[in-house]
Amino acid sequence: MNIPETKLPRVVIIGGGFAGISLAQKLLKLPLQTVLLDRHNYHTFQPLLYQVSTSGLEPDSIAYPLRKITRLHSGGYFRMGEVTGIDAESNIVHSDIGDLNYDYLVIATGSKTNFFGNKSIEENAMWMKTVPQALNIRSLILENLEQAVITEDPEKRRALLNFVLAGAGPTGVELSGAIAELRNQVVPKDYPDIAADEMQIHLLEGLDRVLPPMSVKASENAHKFLEELGVHIHLNTMVESYDGHLVKTNTDLELRSETFIWSAGVTGAPVAGLNASAMIEKANRYQVNEFNQVHGYENIFAIGDIAIMQSEDYPRGHPMVAQPAIQQGSHLAKNFSRLLKGEQLKAFEYFDKGSMATVGRNRAVVDIGKFKFGGFFAWYIWMFIHLWFLIGFRNRFVTFFNWVYNYINYDKAARLIIRPFKGFKIAMENNQKKS
Numbered sequence: 001m002n003i004p005e006t007k008l009p010r011v012v013i014i015g016g017g018f019a020g021i022s023l024a025q026k027l028l029k030l031p032l033q034t035v036l037l038d039r040h041n042y043h044t045f046q047p048l049l050y051q052v053s054t055s056g057l058e059p060d061s062i063a064y065p066l067r068k069i070t071r072l073h074s075g076g077y078f079r080m081g082e083v084t085g086i087d088a089e090s091n092i093v094h095s096d097i098g099d100l101n102y103d104y105l106v107i108a109t110g111s112k113t114n115f116f117g118n119k120s121i122e123e124n125a126m127w128m129k130t131v132p133q134a135l136n137i138r139s140l141i142l143e144n145l146e147q148a149v150i151t152e153d154p155e156k157r158r159a160l161l162n163f164v165l166a167g168a169g170p171t172g173v174e175l176s177g178a179i180a181e182l183r184n185q186v187v188p189k190d191y192p193d194i195a196a197d198e199m200q201i202h203l204l205e206g207l208d209r210v211l212p213p214m215s216v217k218a219s220e221n222a223h224k225f226l227e228e229l230g231v232h233i234h235l236n237t238m239v240e241s242y243d244g245h246l247v248k249t250n251t252d253l254e255l256r257s258e259t260f261i262w263s264a265g266v267t268g269a270p271v272a273g274l275n276a277s278a279m280i281e282k283a284n285r286y287q288v289n290e291f292n293q294v295h296g297y298e299n300i301f302a303i304g305d306i307a308i309m310q311s312e313d314y315p316r317g318h319p320m321v322a323q324p325a326i327q328q329g330s331h332l333a334k335n336f337s338r339l340l341k342g343e344q345l346k347a348f349e350y351f352d353k354g355s356m357a358t359v360g361r362n363r364a365v366v367d368i369g370k371f372k373f374g375g376f377f378a379w380y381i382w383m384f385i386h387l388w389f390l391i392g393f394r395n396r397f398v399t400f401f402n403w404v405y406n407y408i409n410y411d412k413a414a415r416l417i418i419r420p421f422k423g424f425k426i427a428m429e430n431n432q433k434k435s
């Protein structure tokens with residue numbers, strides 16, 4: 001990987017997500033050689049991915065170059081590569097760009113979409129964890145609208161204009177709200193040949209309320225806001241299969257749809273190589289102690305979504321959201337500083353700053369301690385917090401400008417099919433057939 005051996009202890013961080021960059025930014029100030037590895041050369045601000053997939057924001061405004069973080073210190077290195085395995089006996093990570101030895105290893109690989117073993121959904125649904133996947137959804141939505149205008153088959157037209165989402169957690173709620181806004185604000189202007197009620201958005205949830213991780217009040221508010229936007233909500237409804245055209249559920253409901261988005265769960269994204277006892281198998285996440293040390297290893301740590309730190313307050317580990325990841329990264333950096341000074345490590349304590357979700361323009365729900373509220377003020381707070389946590393001044397500025405522009409003009413500026421999803425998929429399949 002072309003990284004010089006020095007006298008400084010080497011810390012290798014796998015993953016430049018919220019946890020990885022929060023750690024790297026602080027480690028760079030310590031007498032350590034810090035190597036950050038990620039399969040992408042940018043950090044993704046996942047909470048705003050749904051705005052990319054619904055044409056509200058350009059992808060560049062929610063991504064941040066990882067080299068901009070490591071360049072801040074001469075002891076900092078970034079390498080773009082996929083880590084494929086860990087050899088903990090020899091203290092080496094294996095990757096598609098070569099091997100690298102470490103003194104300390106920090107695994108911050110986050111999570112991946114969970115299909116719960118359902119192959120038909122995995123093969124045919126869309127999902128959203130990365131910028132390319134968000135762009136695929138954006139292209140598919142726009143391509144289906146374009147096709148709906150020209151098709152003469154009424155059944156096909158209905159399927160092209162039916163948008164179905166499974167999972168009414170924050171992602172499903174935010175995404176369906178944003179698609180509804182696209183339908184309410186942009187489609188009537190751009191596609192005058194599509195009647196407003198022809199485009200349908202269905203949100204399916206297996207439990208008995210939307211936003212199950214939030215308070216009942218937040219669920220009720222979000223439910224009301226979604227209905228006001230014209231989203232059809234189906235509670236206690238589990239998707240059983242999707243063959244690319246038909247969504248089948250455990251109830252009588254069957255929906256023809258050419259756009260089915262799966263947002264019903266995540267699971268850890270571990271790296272192969274550690275002992276089975278290091279994992280909580282059901283969750284696919286590493287079991288860590290209060291210092292984020294992986295069970296059974298002294299010099300291997302895990303932070304963020306990939307780590308489960310069980311405690312009395314959090315018997316199933318911390319929620320898989322950005323705050324625990326940021327706080328664990330920052331706390332581990334302080335523990336590295338203590339380690340270097342030969343001091344005792346301090347236990348991690350999570351400070352819950354609350355949770356929130358937005359449902360289109362002017363509407364959001366917020367739970368902060370015992371304060372639970374929804375509406376315009378919540379939306380204002382949601383915007384402010386997301387701008388605050390976006391990485392980089394340029395990204396904040398561009399996002400703010402876009403939001404103001406969209407707000408004033410009732411518009412979504414980024415509705416471009418730059419890389420067609422269907423065309424791309426067909427070309428890939430043809431290539432595979434030829435080879």
Ligand SMILES: Cc1cc2nc3c(=O)[nH]c(=O)nc-3n(C[C@H](O)[C@H](O)[C@H](O)COP(=O)(O)OP(=O)(O)OC[C@H]3O[C@@H](n4cnc5c(N)ncnc54)[C@H](O)[C@@H]3O)c2cc1C
Nearest residue numbers: 015017018019038039046047083109110304305320321322
């Ligand atoms: C669509 C969506 C919306 C969300 N909305 C919210 C929200 O509104 N609020 C909130 O608090 N949280 C939200 N979350 C959750 C939040 O984004 C995660 O909890 C957070 O990103 C976890 O941070 P992390 O650093 O653990 O993992 P991630 O941010 O996922 O970072 C993991 C990094 O590791 C890299 N990586 C993984 N495996 C490898 C490998 N083998 N080799 C090299 N690199 C690898 C990945 O490329 C990635 O950069 C959302 C998540 C999604 C997907």
